Amino acid sequence: MKIKKYLIATAVAALFLFGCSSKDDDEAKIVCFGNSLTEGYGAGTGDPPIDKNKSYPYYLSEKVNVPVINLGVNGETTAQAVKRVGKVLSHNPAVVFIEFGANDLFHQVIGSWFDIDIDPDFVNKAKKNFETILDQLADGDRQIYMIKFYNEDVAREMITENLGKEYMYIYDDYETMFSSLVSKYKKVSLIENMWDGIWGNDELMFEDDLYEIHPNAEGYKIMANNIFSEAKEYLISMGFVK
Numbered sequence: 001m002k003i004k005k006y007l008i009a010t011a012v013a014a015l016f017l018f019g020c021s022s023k024d025d026d027e028a029k030i031v032c033f034g035n036s037l038t039e040g041y042g043a044g045t046g047d048p049p050i051d052k053n054k055s056y057p058y059y060l061s062e063k064v065n066v067p068v069i070n071l072g073v074n075g076e077t078t079a080q081a082v083k084r085v086g087k088v089l090s091h092n093p094a095v096v097f098i099e100f101g102a103n104d105l106f107h108q109v110i111g112s113w114f115d116i117d118i119d120p121d122f123v124n125k126a127k128k129n130f131e132t133i134l135d136q137l138a139d140g141d142r143q144i145y146m147i148k149f150y151n152e153d154v155a156r157e158m159i160t161e162n163l164g165k166e167y168m169y170i171y172d173d174y175e176t177m178f179s180s181l182v183s184k185y186k187k188v189s190l191i192e193n194m195w196d197g198i199w200g201n202d203e204l205m206f207e208d209d210l211y212e213i214h215p216n217a218e219g220y221k222i223m224a225n226n227i228f229s230e231a232k233e234y235l236i237s238m239g240f241v242k
Helices: 003-012 056-061 078-082 085-089 102-113 122-137 152-162 169-184 217-237
Strands: 030-034 068-072 095-099 143-147 188-191
Touching (some): 030 056, 056 068, 078 122, 122 169
Parallel strands (some): 030 095
């Protein structure tokens, strides 16, 4: 894994790009709000290698009969996401998928390389940012799905390789945070299986000299299937499934 090089690149050159599916924004019912894993980093062949038409929101849009809007931004933290909630609300979505948290961790890792102490409260600060987001989005009948950016294998590799085994408590902090948020907000559900069948399979991961922690286009197809499987029952109940 070349995770450290990726983290440096992310810190230096976060991209603030907006986009949507090919369907009419005015009819949007589903919004995917997240960072590079939502935007589709690793699915393209350009510089940066982003292709929203091969992202998980795009593949999700092929399974439903309503527009899906991709509001992913490469490199974004929860604090930056707070400033974009209005963009989500402008589409008045019935369903929102939220995927953030990885870059909050990355910033701590990068700081540690320069002998900056890890903020022991950074996950709690991320939680407060999530609460600010959810206080605005989890309103009325709108359904929210929070997507964990990791599973245990992802966290163990990312944390122990960059910080050391003694920092695996961060994994527990994130677990507690997500559980607490789902318990607090009635219309919020948690999707935990985003990486199932992808992580650890080189054929499904994007790889170049800098990056090794994003899926490629085929990986994003599986990611969309994983996310869809968790939300399918609700989407069917709303009449959103083809």
